[in-house]
Amino acid sequence: GENVGLHLPTLSVQEGDNSIINCAYSNSASDYFIWYKQESGKGPQFIIDIRSNMDKRQGQRVTVLLNKTVKHLSLQIAATQPGDSAVYFCAEKKAGGKLIFGQGTELSVKP
Amino acid sequence: KAGVTQTPRYLIKTRGQQVTLSCSPISGHRSVSWYQQTPGQGLQFLFEYFSETQRNKGNFPGRFSGRQFSNSRSEMNVSTLELGDSALYLCASSLDPGRPYEQYFGPGTRLTVT
Numbered sequence: 001g002e003n004v005g006l007h008l009p010t011l012s013v014q015e016g017d018n019s020i021i022n023c024a025y026s027n028s029a030s031d032y033f034i035w036y037k038q039e040s041g042k043g044p045q046f047i048i049d050i051r052s053n054m055d056k057r058q059g060q061r062v063t064v065l066l067n068k069t070v071k072h073l074s075l076q077i078a079a080t081q082p083g084d085s086a087v088y089f090c091a092e093k094k095a096g097g098k099l100i101f102g103q104g105t106e107l108s109v110k111p
Numbered sequence: 112k113a114g115v116t117q118t119p120r121y122l123i124k125t126r127g128q129q130v131t132l133s134c135s136p137i138s139g140h141r142s143v144s145w146y147q148q149t150p151g152q153g154l155q156f157l158f159e160y161f162s163e164t165q166r167n168k169g170n171f172p173g174r175f176s177g178r179q180f181s182n183s184r185s186e187m188n189v190s191t192l193e194l195g196d197s198a199l200y201l202c203a204s205s206l207d208p209g210r211p212y213e214q215y216f217g218p219g220t221r222l223t224v225t
Contacts (some may be wrong), residue, residue, distance in 0.1 A: 043115070043201050043216030044154070089154060098167045099144070099214075101154035 012108045019077040021105045023090035026071065030092040032067060034099070035075045039086045047075070047088075077107075085109045113138065115204050115217035123223045129190040132220045136183050136204030142166075143185040144214065145177060148199040157200075160185055161208045191224075197224045 013019045025033070030052055036044035050057045050064045050073075057064050063076040072088050090102040116135045124130050136143050144167075147158040156169040160179035178188040183204075188195055199221050203214040 041218070043203070043218050045216065046214065091154075098156055098169070099158070100156065101146075103153045 009103070010106045010108070012110060013080050015080060015082060015109055017080055019075075019080045019084070019107060019109075021075045021077075021088050021090075023073040023075075023102050024071060024085060025073060025090070025092050025102075027092060027094065027100070030091040030094055033064070033073050034091045034093065035062075035064060035073075035085075036089045036091060036101075037086045038089065038104070040056050060096065080107075080109050082109045082111055115202055117200075117202050117214050117217040117220050119220060120218065121221045121223075124192050124225060125225050126192055126194060128192050129188060129194060130222060131186055131188045132200055132202075134185045134187075134202030134204075134217060136185070136202075137215055140204035140206055140215075142205045142208045143179055143183065144203045145185070145187050145204075146201040146203065147171070148201055148219070149197075154201070157187065159179070159208060166208055187209050192224045194224050196222065200223060 011096050014064050030034055032049050033053055034049040035047040037042040037047050048059045048064050050063050055066055061078045065074045077084055087104045089104045091099045093099055115137055118133045119129050142161045144159040146155045147157055157171055158165055158177050159167040163179045164218045174190045179185045199219040201216050203216045205214045
């Protein structure tokens with residue numbers, strides 16, 4: 001079936017280090033790939049998105065890389081801070097508007 | 112600008128009952144989507160509404176239904192509740208369906224079915 005999955009369910013990093021969260025997708029017919037952050041007790045929050053015709057997009061402290069050859073998406077967070085601790089989801093927007101989410105990776109930042 | 116609001120925040124129901132959850136989108140947003148979040152299945156798309164019309168539907172049984180009103184507020188209903196329906200139900204709004212990357216999520220309604 002449709003699936004967007006994550007390589008690592010948990011990730012623990014030291015404050016100040018860079019974090020890399022990975023995601024594999026199975027459906028090539030997607031317009032956008034999106035990363036969301038979900039803190040405890042809150043709904044997911046949009047972080048950054050990338051069109052399917054792009055390889056890289058940078059935001060504030062975050063970079064998303066898309067490798068369509070191997071159907072791989074990654075989120076890089078520079079100088080990770082304790083406030084970055086959350087569950088991160090990748091999602092793909094299929095034609096027609098439906099969003100398919102991955103299972104999520106929990107990022108834990110040690111002070 | 113107020114965010115997406117969902118009511119109630121917590122709900123406990125028993126098997127066989129039905130439940131209605133409410134979502135008020137951000138002012139000006141006309142697209143509302145619903146998701147079910149569980150530890151085992153993650154975030155799963157339920158349905159999307161735009162201008163009172165259902166545009167997309169996920170792979171859920173007919174017990175799950177929804178609607179959208181002229182003021183863009185949306186409700187979802189689950190009939191004949193099952194234990195497996197226990198989940199966090201999230202609502203998200205955006206200006207229009209073509210911009211899901213600009214979806215803003217509400218805090219969710221935590222439904223527990225006993």
